Amino acid sequence: MTTGRPDDVQGAGERIPRVQLVSAVVWPAFVMAGVATAVFFTFLDPVHVLECTGEAPLGRTAAYSLGFFMFWALCIATGAGTAYFLRPEVPPRPPRPRTEELS
Amino acid sequence: MSSPEQDPRPESAGAGARSRRGVKVELVDDVEKSLYARRQKIYPREVHGVFATLRVTAVLVLLGLFYGVAWLSWDGQQLLLFDLPARQFHVFGMLFFPQDFLYLTFMLIIAALTLFFFTALAGRLWCGYACPQTVWTEVFLWIERKIEGDRPRQMKLDKSPLGARKFAIKGAKHLVWVLFSLWTGFTFVGYFTPITELGARALEFSLGPWETFWIFFYGFATYGNAGWMREQVCIYMCPYARFQSAMFDRDTLIISYDSERGEPRGARRRGSDPKAAGLGDCIDCTLCVQVCPTGIDIRNGLQYQCIACASCIDVCDEVMDKMGYPRGLVRYTTENAVSGKQTHVVRPRILVYSAILALLMVALVVSVMLRSPLELDVIRDRNALYRETSEGLVENVYELKIVNMDERAHRFRLSLEGPESLALITEEPEIAVDAASVRVVVASARIDPARLSQRSTEIRFRIDSLDEEELGADAVARFLGPTPSAR
Ligand code: SF4
Ligand code: SF4
Numbered sequence: 001m002t003t004g005r006p007d008d009v010q011g012a013g014e015r016i017p018r019v020q021l022v023s024a025v026v027w028p029a030f031v032m033a034g035v036a037t038a039v040f041f042t043f044l045d046p047v048h049v050l051e052c053t054g055e056a057p058l059g060r061t062a063a064y065s066l067g068f069f070m071f072w073a074l075c076i077a078t079g080a081g082t083a084y085f086l087r088p089e090v091p092p093r094p095p096r097p098r099t100e101e102l103s
Numbered sequence: 104m105s106s107p108e109q110d111p112r113p114e115s116a117g118a119g120a121r122s123r124r125g126v127k128v129e130l131v132d133d134v135e136k137s138l139y140a141r142r143q144k145i146y147p148r149e150v151h152g153v154f155a156t157l158r159v160t161a162v163l164v165l166l167g168l169f170y171g172v173a174w175l176s177w178d179g180q181q182l183l184l185f186d187l188p189a190r191q192f193h194v195f196g197m198l199f200f201p202q203d204f205l206y207l208t209f210m211l212i213i214a215a216l217t218l219f220f221f222t223a224l225a226g227r228l229w230c231g232y233a234c235p236q237t238v239w240t241e242v243f244l245w246i247e248r249k250i251e252g253d254r255p256r257q258m259k260l261d262k263s264p265l266g267a268r269k270f271a272i273k274g275a276k277h278l279v280w281v282l283f284s285l286w287t288g289f290t291f292v293g294y295f296t297p298i299t300e301l302g303a304r305a306l307e308f309s310l311g312p313w314e315t316f317w318i319f320f321y322g323f324a325t326y327g328n329a330g331w332m333r334e335q336v337c338i339y340m341c342p343y344a345r346f347q348s349a350m351f352d353r354d355t356l357i358i359s360y361d362s363e364r365g366e367p368r369g370a371r372r373r374g375s376d377p378k379a380a381g382l383g384d385c386i387d388c389t390l391c392v393q394v395c396p397t398g399i400d401i402r403n404g405l406q407y408q409c410i411a412c413a414s415c416i417d418v419c420d421e422v423m424d425k426m427g428y429p430r431g432l433v434r435y436t437t438e439n440a441v442s443g444k445q446t447h448v449v450r451p452r453i454l455v456y457s458a459i460l461a462l463l464m465v466a467l468v469v470s471v472m473l474r475s476p477l478e479l480d481v482i483r484d485r486n487a488l489y490r491e492t493s494e495g496l497v498e499n500v501y502e503l504k505i506v507n508m509d510e511r512a513h514r515f516r517l518s519l520e521g522p523e524s525l526a527l528i529t530e531e532p533e534i535a536v537d538a539a540s541v542r543v544v545v546a547s548a549r550i551d552p553a554r555l556s557q558r559s560t561e562i563r564f565r566i567d568s569l570d571e572e573e574l575g576a577d578a579v580a581r582f583l584g585p586t587p588s589a590r
Binding site for chain 1: 187188201202204296313314316317332335339
């Protein structure tokens with residue numbers, strides 16, 4: 001039975017524990033955010049990017065960190081979306097037989 | 104929990120049925136419930152033995168490396184430093200730049216293949232002895248044991264109501280955990296920003312906001328994963344735990360209970376003849392379950408929760424010794440050996456993995472060795488196309504970026520090739536570049552416009568080391584002048 005609470009995801013009659021659900025979204029997002037940050041900042045020096053936007057005093061460490069959290073948030077959003085839409089749909093109610101046929 | 108008939112997983116129904124014979128019904132049920140509801144806290148019992156010694160040795164060596172290598176330096180340069188603020192990576196006397204990320208990719212692929220190789224050969228060796236999750240959990244368990252006492256004491260303490268004594272013990276444990284975690288976080292950050300300076304700033308309480316943040320972030324991750332999450336990381340978060348079975352075959356080393364020999368299990372008096380009582384060698388003491396850090400019963404067969412820590416082997420061998428039975432009721436073995444067949448160490452899978460691995464390693468070493476430790480980049484001054492001097496010569500200004508990836512300082516002579524009478528104007532004909540660093544110098548080139556046949560001419564800057572033969576680099580640039588027809 002889905003009650004709309006995230007830990008009520010149903011699959012083959014099993015409940016998925018909350019810790020598994022949260023890890024399944026947050027943890028791969030963390031890994032992919034790390035990869036994305038590494039690739040992104042390999043090609044772009046944040047100091048140059050920041051010069052263009054006029055935020056130069058921010059510094060590289062801050063830029064890397066903010067970039068990482070931006071990517072993480074994006075990946076979490078994607079993962080959460082996937083987890084949400086993976087909830088099994090509620091099966092449609094079967095049509096009621098016509099009353100004449102009953103008599 | 105669903106009843107066995109509704110349970111979609113046949114093996115768990117089987118395990119449940121089997122467990123009902125033993126004392127351990129409750130424990131197996133706890134494990135099964137943990138797949139559905141709240142986790143039962145696991146209190147691994149301390150164990151001694153061959154594999155425990157091996158594991159502790161591995162833990163000490165790996166942690167020693169982690170906490171120690173960060174402090175190693177040579178000629179004032181930290182040996183292993185991924186200097187993110189400076190965008191350069193020092194790896195044991197070599198310097199890499201972000202553009203060298205291909206090597207990193209290479210190394211990650213090699214690491215993954217090495218893991219595959221060892222998994223096919225010896226199962227989850229990595230999990231039991233080398234995984235950071237295991238290594239740090241081991242330390243946290245040790246701290247817990249020192250402060251709270253052994254397994255029965257820990258269980259008693261957790262059941263007792265919160266009072267001053269419990270509060271003090273728990274508080275002390277968490278304090279030590281937190282301090283150890285912060286030190287871990289500090290060391291971790293010390294691999295990404297020079298650690299001696301980081302340490303000095305930490306002592307003066309003048310760390311930057313992001314440095315502080317990452318120390319706490321990583322410290323918190325250590326505390327959470329090794330103190331609280333423990334086996335749940337292996338079960339829910341580890342991708343390797345999920346797919347390692349794909350690399351297994353019948354010749355892979357696994358930890359297994361010899362049910363042929365052990366069953367029917369049952370308690371007995373010491374010295375009594377098991378044969379007469381119709382019993383196997385397992386005395387059903389459940390010690391193998393009590394030592395298991397993931398709370399499973401190895402007697403139910405190979406399970407993916409098993410991290411192959413070999414604690415159950417150690418403890419069961421001890422039991423067998425006490426009973427006067429031969430060791431190895433629980434042991435390292437292979438599926439083939441269990442079913443009485445020959446075990447093959449060398450087999451196609453192993454050969455393929457080792458061949459690919461060797462190839463990649465050679466490729467990496469060769470490409471790193473062939474890499475030039477020097478790079479020259481030339482950027483034309485964008486502010487002006489060209490300038491005319493008072494003598495009627497055309498001048499272009501260039502910015503030269505010299506990247507010295509060597510961990511030694513060098514001096515270079517700058518020269519310029521191009522059309523005849525092209526002159527190099529620089530304030531520094533000899534350029535000194537520090538070890539592992541980048542220098543930008545400005546130089547210009549001048550020529551009589553009559554010598555130019557095109558608007559844009561190719562010229563070449565060259566640097567040659569004055570202190571090391573054959574060390575040099577060049578770069579092509581464009582020299583712009585007036586359109587010849589316009590003259
Ligand atoms: S430790 Fe050995 S004897 Fe004791 S229950 Fe486990 S398998 Fe049986
Ligand atoms: S079953 Fe044995 S080897 Fe596997 S995790 Fe438990 S104690 Fe370690």
